[in-house]
Amino acid sequence: MLKLTTLLIGLLVCMSADAQIFQRELGDYDLKLGTSPSRSMAQGLVKPSSTGSFHGGLDLSHDSGWYVGQWAPSMGLSPAGNLEVDSYLGFKRPFDRTLGYEVGMIHYSYPQLDTLDSQEFFGGLTLLGSRFGAAFSNDPDKRNSTLFADLSGTQPFGVGLSVKYTTHRLFTPASIADGGYVSGFNDWSVKLSRPWMGIDLNLIYSDSSLNGSDCSAYSGHNSQCDGLFTFKAEHRFY
Template sequence: MFKPFCLLLVGLLACPGAFAQIFQRELGDFDLKLGTSPSRSMAQGLVKPSAVGAFHGGLDLSHDSGLYFGQWSPSVGLTPGKDLEVDSYLGFKQPFDQTLGYEIGTIRYSYPRVETPDSQELFGGLTLLGSRFGLAFSDDPDKRNNTLFADFGGNQPFGIGISISISMKYTRHRLNTPVSVDGGYVSAFSDWSLKFSRPFMGIDLNLIYSNSSLGGSDCSAYSGHNSQCDGLVTLKAERAFY
């Protein structure tokens, strides 16, 4: 009964009039959140639900003990070319004090209306003195991924007096079926990214450098997290209106 109930809520929330809002109320010892924008990230920031369609939404339930679970649908499959996806997660997050905490959990990615196999991800995270560290192990239909993440929070590098958040992500991908390229096969590759962020007049400014271990003709086998295989520098500005 839980899964159809969640899908119904996703359908109700995923409408253009929702304007990326989050609705919250208490249910006994649980805190319930419904919305068209993700209400949490996992592994201390490594696993972040995203939206891939115009219609998306989900729910999140958390307990005072630190237990949480929920479902998020980045696409409910109402627009052409977008399939229904349901991400179900379960985790436990607990701070020891204000400077130390941990998190463990799992998330399952399902595609009820297509024959794409489900995938599973295990994750863990640690918060230490304002910095966050995370790791995740995922088993996708076409490859296995091991990811490490670090976010050093607000720092003032070089004594310039400007607070800058620095985060890094490194992933090792191992393909289930090697991909043929010029001169051989690619069975595994790595990619990484380095991001510098700071707020400015209500706008989040991000400078991102990304790259991978592949290059040249081998890039035809690339299927990692970055937008492209070769080195790329991106300047991005974001502002939340809701």
Template sequence: MPYARCFIRWSVALFTGAMFVHQTASAQVIERELGDFSLKLGTTPSRTMAQGLVTPSGGDTAFHGGLDLTHDSGFYFGQWSPSAGLTPDTALEVDSYMGFKKPFDKTLGYELGVIRYSYPNTDQLDSHELYAGFRIFDSRIGTAFSTDAGRQDSTLFLDLGSLIPLGLDLRMQYGNHQLDTPSVIEGGGVVSTYNDWSFNVSRPWMGMDMNLIYSGSSLNGADCSAYSGHNTQCEGAVTLKVVRSFF
């Protein structure tokens, strides 16, 4: 990494639909029981494995939210919007998912499902992603794979849960991206495959979520013109993000 840039972003999380639901849960997720279903509304993704995939990834991250409906059998579906498209340089994105989650016992469990990424206000084509993962105590490891027009993407993510002695939550993500047609960059070079990664350390503090994120990729310099991976920055970046919810 030739250099690192530091960004400080303050995000205020809003989810207007929350006012219609009885507030019985934490500061970021509201829950309500509907017969055999459990409904969650929140400003952070509530789904375990999908949470490693449907997360705010740039755009107007001050306005995001979603819902999740889970049946007692383990079947679930939901929607998450990481960007409401309220600023001129962003677009509305809606991530819809469905899957099945089943515990073996109190220590082990598995989950699998599919996510559809859609962009209603643009010409960008919808894409789909399959994911699966295992839970070991409070830690989760998962993988995802998608084949879109002109590319293939695979992702490995790890959520270690809360590290009790430090009160920290550690999440890691690694992605591989392959282009069917190599991208020609300035100077005559080509890029046909690249990797990206991120490390997120978070901790609640005084009603806020403190997030320290390091992200990077195998591309740098002029090669970054071909980048379209998970991170908002192609080259190495350190981000401090502070999120405050109003419920």
């Protein structure tokens, strides 16, 4: 693990200026190094968190379907960011051209913080180009259960649709301003996506079961507790 992390840090330093992926075949293995995520883990269910200025990772896969890798969404070089290293192991295999599956786990570690590491177990199915998955994780303060669907197999008018719903159960109820407690909450998101002239256009709506003063207890996947529309336009140069 130490050698793998050292290689990852070297990659981050050398390749942080431009987003790119270096790929090379090593016999039956396929090695990818880059500052863009080379794998959407759990068929798109588990994605790396928002990236900092310096980030990157490596991914090694075998023809049998096994893969292993590390991804660091932040090197912790800025005052607002902390070093995060996500190590994952999984198995991905198609049954035929229309159906496949994937299972695995991810270990999240934060070497610069005095906090416990967390693990996430995931599984997914691919059916006629659409993807469905579930994940279960134990964070230091809560347990999360997620369902995910990416209907890429059917895109009317060229528009992709993906949805995610997560249930969070707090180990210790959080107190709120009115004297009450929050022991759990749900959050969800819906994303519409469409490529246009080399640009990826995304419209995202996210919300949670909390509102008002209850939002002080929110610690879910979304950037905001209340309902929020977000529009993103991304263009990749590499």
